Amino acid sequence: MGRSENILVTGAGGFIGGWIINDLLKQGYSNIRGVDIKPLANWYQKFEKVENRSLDLKDPVSTLAVTREIDTVYNLAADMGGMGFIEKNKALCMMSVLINANLLESSRLNGVNKYFFASSACVYNQSRQLHTENPGLKESDAYPADPEDGYGWEKLFSERMCRHFGEDFGLEIRIARFHNVYGPLGTFDGGREKAPAAVCRKVAEAVISGSHEIQIWGDGEQTRSFTYIDDTVLGIQKLMESSYSAPINLGSSQMVTINHLVDIVENVAHIKLKRKYMLDAPKGVRGRNSENTLIKEVMGWEPKITLEFGLEKTYNWIFDELSNGSKRSWH
Secondary structure, eight states: OOTTOOEEEETTTSHHHHHHHHHHHHHTOOOEEEEESSOGGGOSSOOTTSEEEEOOTTSHHHHHHHTTTOSEEEEOOOOOOSHHHHTTOHHHHHHTHHHHHHHHHHHHHHTOOEEEEEEEGGGSOGGGGSSSSOOOBOGGGGOSOOOOTTHHHHHHHHHHHHHHHHHHHOOEEEEEEEOOEEOSSSOOSTTOOOHHHHHHHHHHHHHHHOOOEEEEETTSOOEEEOEEHHHHHHHHHHHHHSOOOSEEEEOOOOEEEHHHHHHHHHHHHTOOOEEEEETTSOOOOSBOOBOOHHHHHHHSOOOOOOHHHHHHHHHHHHHHHHHTTOOOOOO
16 A cells, blocks of 8 residues: 555554554554544544544444545454453444444445455354364355354354455455454453453452452363464555455464463463363353464465463553553443
């Protein structure tokens, strides 16, 4: 993309959206519009050189206004959170389809050239995720369709909508399926946090309070891969620079159990905690990992930042936030 392009980032007040804008500014882009439903005071990152707007993008009048004179859209807006949120708020998650539908139609009407959609590994067929020893989910494993209820269906449907807007109207489409993105300057409390941030917060709270116990959802043997924010941002930009238009995994292939995730954070914090397993808590699928053959073929690259490195950065930031009495649970 040329540095003079007009760029819209939706979900700009959120975790990934904030880091995308941070990166675009470092690259020299100056015409950036950021939009989020949260009040500006509650954005995770806010930049003076960006045109910041607080709007509800489920309203087509808002999407028509914010896509005017825009060349490239990064759509990261969605009502979402960790497993504790998406399992109990399926209708709210499904409503995010209105954001993507309105943005796509407004992009068509206003002559947007390129459109990025942030999808999720939750689109994958659940029968492929029944065992902890997951060989990695290939892009084709999304079909036949049986995604995670609510959030996964919304993401899969929105992927198809993006595809057809590309086919029918010539909109350049890019779709990344995120695998558990984590890092500093994100949600770590309030119910919407994901596993890495939740574990970091629980360990930090144990250190600060002097407690030596941690609650773990499930038996701790469920497996996942987690992707550090720097790899996610770099992968998005590499995808945008490519000519690849179908959905692609953007995730680390370093799969670990939740128990091992806790081990790593304990090592960072120099503490050992008694584990209390909450077997009736939301657990999600049994095993999920990113199969990265396609991204290596398309980009000659895959996420490389280790969980050990990323969790140290994330834990230290959350520990400092808790020590200073801060909260990051904004909706």
